[in-house]
Amino acid sequence: MIILAGLGNPGPRYQNNRHNIGFMAVDAIARRWKFGPERAKFQSVISEGEIDTPAGAVRALLMKPQTYMNESGRAVGEAARFYKIPPSQIIVFHDEIDLAPGRFRMKTGGGAAGQNGVRSLISHLGADFRRARLGIGHPGESHLVMPHVLGDFHKAEQPWLEALLNAVADALPFAAAGDDERYQGEVMRLAPAPKFSPRQAARDV
Template sequence: MIIIAGLGNPGAKYEKNRHNIGFMAADAIAQRWRFGSPRAKFQSVIQEGEVEGTRVLLMKPQTFMNSSGNAVGEAARFYKIAPKDVIVFHDEIDLAPGRFRMKTGGGAAGQNGVRSLISQLGPDFRRARMGVGHPGEAALVHGHVLSDFHKAEQPWLEALLNACADALPFAVAGEDERYQGEVMRLAPAPKFSPRQAAQAAKGE
């Protein structure tokens, strides 16, 4: 069994925010693999299912982003799941919009949901990092991640979400490098110059 957690903030106010791309990935996975009905458990909305024979607990923590580790840690302890069998989908401002990278271990790089998970699980869980771009100035980051994706971003966003779901068997099998490659093959990131990326992040 593995745990897949998508990070985000609960409530309609945050539903389409860049910070909620992890929730969006979880929804795409549930739909693609026909997981069971959502229900409340482990301070989360959970769904259970299988991906090519592997049992998966899919989680969307309802603790708000900065306390995501409380929910995922509770589930991991209950099922005695090792960090290597936890995959966390989250937004990453240090990746250009539409870029995707898998990573195991390391620090939080300013992502408070990841920091919370490290406090509960240690650093050695697997991170599915979904690029949302950087607004260009540190003071603008908070507003950037808590603002909605623009209409012009929807094509790459939809493609990335679908690719993450379609290629999931590689991740479930522990083949993270192959998973990363297949996601980017299915959903090539849009090509931006640094100036264009900053403009897109600001909605210009």
């Protein structure tokens, strides 16, 4: 079994925020792969299903922690301990301000880079889980970061957002099979990021 955890904040107030793109990603996965009904467990909304890969079906647990972003690790850690799932079998979908809007990068290990949900996960799981980083762009000034991430996606952002979420779901068999490099490449092939300014490009690391 693998765990696919999306990060976000619970409740209607936050549901369309850029910070909740992780929730949006696992919702897209649940629709694409026809996961079972949602239920409450592990301080989360969870659903279970299978992802078809060339090597056979892989069981997956989808999680949307309801602990609020900054305590996401409590929920994912609880599920990981219950199922005895190592960090290498946990993929966390989260927003990334240091990637331009629509960009997508896979990464294993490393620091939190200011993402408090990731920081919480590191404290409960260690650093070696897999991160599916969904670019939302940087507003340009540090004092604008909080309003940016807690603001809703604009109407003009919907085309690239929808394309990215669909690609994350459609290409998932590569990640389920453990090939994160190919997963990243296929997501970006299916959903090329919109053009962005040189200043944004310099932050795309």
